[in-house]
Amino acid sequence: MKFQRYKNAKDFATIATPFLEKNEDKFSLFLGVLQAINDGKYEDPYMATIEEEGELLALFQMTPPHPLNIIFVNENRMEECIELSINELIQQSISINSIISVKEWAYAFAHRWQEKTGQSFSVLMDQGLYRLDKVDESLEKSPGSWRYATHGDAPLIEKWYSQFEKDTGLLNTAPAEIKKRVKVMLDAKEVFLWENQGQIVSMMKKSRPTANGVTVSLVFTPKEERKKGYARTMVAAGSKELLKEFQFCVLYTDMLNSTSNKIYQEIGYQKLIDSVHLGFEQ
Known part of the structure; x- marks a missing residue:
């Protein structure tokens, strides 16, 4: 299992887009922001994946000061992905003000982040996504x-x-x-x-x-x-x-x-x- 950070938006899009397009409604925010990154509308975006033997397990995207958007592609591997991603984010000294994700995923990540960093968290907005x-x-x-x-x-x-x-x-x-x-x-x-x-x-x-x-x-x-x-x-x-x-x-x-x-x-x-x-x- 490998955490891979991407500097080139096109390379990241090549990995992320096939999954996002299959789930275009649920992950429209992530996909829309990725398209804007590709169009050069954001400076210094943070983009990363977790992959294992060609299988995509998780996606991460942030355009500061906006929240870190997290997707767990394989929910069965979520705990492992959370552990690896938090270790990598801390090691890379990535500052995270907030996160946005599916409710269950966000809370699982936030609780572990709090344990690792001592930073407590609060709800900024409890959201529903409608179609x-x-x-x-x-x-x-x-x-x-x-x-x-x-x-x-x-x-x-x-x-x-x-x-x-x-x-x-x-x-x-x-x-x-x-x-x-x-x-x-x-x-x-x-x-x-x-x-x-x-x-x-x-x-x-x-x-x-x-x-x-x-x-x-x-x-x-x-x-x-x-x-x-x-x-x-x-x-x-x-x-x-x-x-x-x-x-x-x-x-x-x-x-x-x-x-x-x-x-x-x-x-x-x-x-x-x-x-x-x-x-x-x-």
Whole structure:
């Protein structure tokens, strides 16, 4: 059993992609980020595998400051893989602020990491990963209509981006960086807006497209417009539009937010796996 770190993204992709594409919905985050790494969108990514006699056992990927994403390909070998990977990460002096993975896998890794390093961990977000193949057409719609965001909407989207981070407990991104990210989103026509009587009341974003699927993210409605069904209608309409190009949509939800989980299921999203984002004390 060998832990192999990769400096070349194409070499790592050659090993990882066949497995990821067979599980394109469950591991869309890992696959989407890997595609972005290949496109040169991240500097100094961490990429590693555990293999044995040509068999892939585990995958590791991190684009600091984002979490280490962990996949155990062979669950029967998980404990061995955890032990080997932690030893290697410590030896290589790799700093890990947080991890994201299938819930069971993440907790198993985190407990052993804590034993080895003394770093305690906490839940940053208890997540559910959902998949949609068809929007429920019987869904009651809120008044208004959707459109793609334009560069004229940038100031509002930048403001909502910051508010979204605060609401979800994410690290606060500097305003200048948010401005850059929003420009990239708008250039790529990735942001959908719901508008009612000339007022923008909700948004969502298209993220990480893969061969057959796409992720819905950055779903946000300002507090004064909540409880009016706008988010549900926006996600339903945006997802329906995306399904014209892709076979399925996926999205992550905060499992502690019963409202969001309920509205996504009403649209037609069905849970694939339980996931968790765990943070380590530094």
